[in-house]
Amino acid sequence: MNFKIDTYNMDSGVPVITLDGEVDVYTAPQLKQQMVSLLESGTTHMVIDLTNVEYFDSTALGVLIGGLKRIRERDGNLSLICPSPRIRRVFEITGLDKIFDIYDNAEEARSGIAALR
Amino acid sequence: MNFKIDTYNMDSGVPVITLDGEVDVYTAPQLKQQMVSLLESGTTHMVIDLTNVEYFDSTALGVLIGGLKRIRERDGNLSLICPSPRIRRVFEITGLDKIFDIYDNAEEARSGIAALR
């Protein structure tokens, strides 16, 4: 199956979930589970790295929206890394690019988050 | 459609047909046509570059075998460039790796052909 999910921490401690392959109705539940367990551990900032994602559907968008809502309730934020124009297009045509902070790479995400804190 | 075909000449004048994408029952006729027109122009050596091929079926193998036969009738030879293990496997399991000269890159094909001549 063409999907992988991993989590690592930035030097600042902010967790980054990296996704690989197709995030859809079949695989998005794994993303949701991972986000929920990070939220349960008390995280206030979180990054989702979509660099290696080649398909991202409405189910996956729904998981991100739910996660953003919960993390904002504790005054945190959820940032995305999404250099691929094809995947970014899904956010743009739904207008969701305006509610997420989207960066081109991990370095930009790091400085963006540092500026917010 | 996921197929492209081009031809260029090496410094030595040997023509190289480069293939891109899927070479199958639908697209192999274009390869055959290109090989036939090179043969009609009197070519005695020919290289087929499969570096960017991602699918190669029995129809495509048949075209190569037919071309090899015709070029050998005039004491010429047909060489292949095929670095991809996946495509090379098709030649190996059919035993055709033993009847074609297969190289990993254009440089090796060039010296191989020079040695033959």
Add this chain to the structure above:
Amino acid sequence: MEANGEPAVVELRIPCKPEYVGVARLALLGVASRMRFSYDQVEDVRLAVGEACTTSVEWATKNRRDDSEITVRSSITDDKLTVDIIDDAGEREESPGEQNKESDPQNLGALLITLLVDEVTVTPRNGGTHVKMVKYAGQ
């Protein structure tokens, strides 16, 4: 066949389950790649068909229709791709408490389909739903 306007037909039947939606997407990628669509238009078709199948899968889950199937029928002419997505996943009846949930993926899915293809109609049929979408090539 295509010449005299009679469409070529590719028909796919899959279990109405999450793990098979990807098969429909790949098949439609193959169909759309063979037409005069741009790279972006091929992506649009793949995404729209994926969303339609995903909605069917979600209703099959809600309606506990474990044995339901999705038929994806592509009708191909030179300048037009029509895709019919037909399921027997039960009626799409929203329970009152669940309406107006904006982040419901199904609303996002419907929004995406509308944005990605040129025409879309959704018709209830006996025990399921029929979604018809049309995308014009060469525009």
Add this chain to the structure above:
Amino acid sequence: MEANGEPAVVELRIPCKPEYVGVARLALLGVASRMRFSYDQVEDVRLAVGEACTTSVEWATKNRRDDSEITVRSSITDDKLTVDIIDDAGEREESPGEQNKESDPQNLGALLITLLVDEVTVTPRNGGTHVKMVKYAGQ
């Protein structure tokens, strides 16, 4: 479904023409990717199914069966993929002069199928041919 041994079924119907063989390959890539096959085994299935469809297309051309179709039915259980490739492309009757042509792609195609899957049977059926292939996962 898969649990009690009842196979899940994915069925694809395409025109028996060169330009649609790629659609069957992509659909089978999707099916095989969702099973416990290695990367090489997925490739094997894709290639074997492509070869079987190609042979159908070549017979449809020889027999001038312009309107024929191929049905590709995948039956999926946990450890076994069965693919039935059924065409109505006419009988496969070699004209005497054409036999024993070693480089005939159809012979290479048959050779490839034999090498790539675990079992294969070819059965003539009314007005066409039925090829059944089996590949075991997790070996």
